Amino acid sequence: xxxxxxxxxxxxxxxxxxxxxxxVSGTVAHAQAGQxxxxxxxxxxxxxxxxxxxxEGAGTTGGSAADAAHVYTVTTWDAFKAALxxxxxxxxxxxxxxxxxxxxxxxxSFAAPxxxxxxxxxxxSPENWGLDTDLSGEPADSPxxxxxxxxxxxxxxxxxxxxxxxxxxxxxxxxxxRGGSLQIKGVDNxxxxxxxxxxxxxxxxxxxxxxxxxxxxxxEYDAVVVYGSTHVWVAHxxxxxxxxxxxxxxxxxxxxxxxxxxxxDIVRGANYVTVSWNAVEDHDKTxxxxxxxxxxxxxxxxxxVTLHHNRFEGIVERAPRVRFGQVDSYNNHFVVSEGQSYGYxxxxxxxxxxxxxxxxxxxxxxxxxxxxxxxxxxxxLTAENNYVNGRKTxxxxxxxxxxxxxxxxxxxxxxxxxxxxxxxxxxxxxxVDGRAGAGKVC
Numbered sequence: 001x002x003x004x005x006x007x008x009x010x011x012x013x014x015x016x017x018x019x020x021x022x023x024v025s026g027t028v029a030h031a032q033a034g035q036x037x038x039x040x041x042x043x044x045x046x047x048x049x050x051x052x053x054x055x056e057g058a059g060t061t062g063g064s065a066a067d068a069a070h071v072y073t074v075t076t077w078d079a080f081k082a083a084l085x086x087x088x089x090x091x092x093x094x095x096x097x098x099x100x101x102x103x104x105x106x107x108x109s110f111a112a113p114x115x116x117x118x119x120x121x122x123x124x125s126p127e128n129w130g131l132d133t134d135l136s137g138e139p140a141d142s143p144x145x146x147x148x149x150x151x152x153x154x155x156x157x158x159x160x161x162x163x164x165x166x167x168x169x170x171x172x173x174x175x176x177x178r179g180g181s182l183q184i185k186g187v188d189n190x191x192x193x194x195x196x197x198x199x200x201x202x203x204x205x206x207x208x209x210x211x212x213x214x215x216x217x218x219x220e221y222d223a224v225v226v227y228g229s230t231h232v233w234v235a236h237x238x239x240x241x242x243x244x245x246x247x248x249x250x251x252x253x254x255x256x257x258x259x260x261x262x263x264x265d266i267v268r269g270a271n272y273v274t275v276s277w278n279a280v281e282d283h284d285k286t287x288x289x290x291x292x293x294x295x296x297x298x299x300x301x302x303x304x305v306t307l308h309h310n311r312f313e314g315i316v317e318r319a320p321r322v323r324f325g326q327v328d329s330y331n332n333h334f335v336v337s338e339g340q341s342y343g344y345x346x347x348x349x350x351x352x353x354x355x356x357x358x359x360x361x362x363x364x365x366x367x368x369x370x371x372x373x374x375x376x377x378x379x380x381l382t383a384e385n386n387y388v389n390g391r392k393t394x395x396x397x398x399x400x401x402x403x404x405x406x407x408x409x410x411x412x413x414x415x416x417x418x419x420x421x422x423x424x425x426x427x428x429x430x431x432v433d434g435r436a437g438a439g440k441v442c
Contacts, residue, residue, distance in 0.1 A: 052306025290323025
């Protein structure tokens, strides 16, 4: 069992940031000419007491207690994977220096012998294959079979399992991961900080003729997935489609060749997660909290997640979409750009208990505040003291007035207690825009 030990603390008041509480192990003090300066070691810092659901119980300390033998600095994807495997669940700190990329040699490096995308398009075009039969029965030597083999090679290369009691932290302002998929799966006590994470690009999406009336391309790979894990803190990262926004993706069979899945999904009984001070940018299906209506056996009573002081910009939907969980979203800034595709911000799903307060929305003309909410299932929520373009707005009332077919009920049935400072929503854009994201750790 982990025990959170607090010795002498240094409490540093910061303009525009929640006060940061550092254990002594998170700083190195130097005395010179009667002055004391502190050199921060981000890998030794832990989630502050009371800072969201991740602070429940023993809190989230990651690898802060790592001994010197379990502190690694990596500059390549292979070294990153090796560092995560080393030492099992012993506390470890993995420092990422520069940008690491498992797909640096390109998608062709994963292609199975004989795979030919043009042959795939020819065989499975609606004109030749139709829209009534999926591709699950195709043999291994078919274009679909070769696509699946290619996808399996990419899967093995880009996914990495993050063990318990681990801190992954970027060094300086330029650290990042391109095209990797971080699997925080079935473990406890993980911290992810100060990285620019570019979403994986699925090199081999599958065509499903039976998906909707016109068929669809389906992709794999979340940038970060928290699956059945507890006590996770994701902070001061930039999560983005980066070089490959959806607007650059081609169209085949009349449908976008979708190569992205989620940015940060929290699913399958995951619990006690704090997501704070991140910049989340230019993505479609951004964040699922609970990924299936049929997952009540694993998800009921779990999926307790706090989102605060994050900046969401250029996001189409799922910021987040919630099922089952008690999700606290406060002091986030949601920016919808002029002309961008926009579906909704908060998705209200089965048995969810969303508490959304003190957030700021910046919406262009032509996008109503009614669209910030989307009803998928009957589940009351609390939405209080939210501001749209600088004006206090009752999101539920506006939604119900303009979209009466999706009438939402007010009252999530609980009140968050694990919060640090709550800023005025009028001040949130100025505070969050300057502080959220990688390279901006307060």
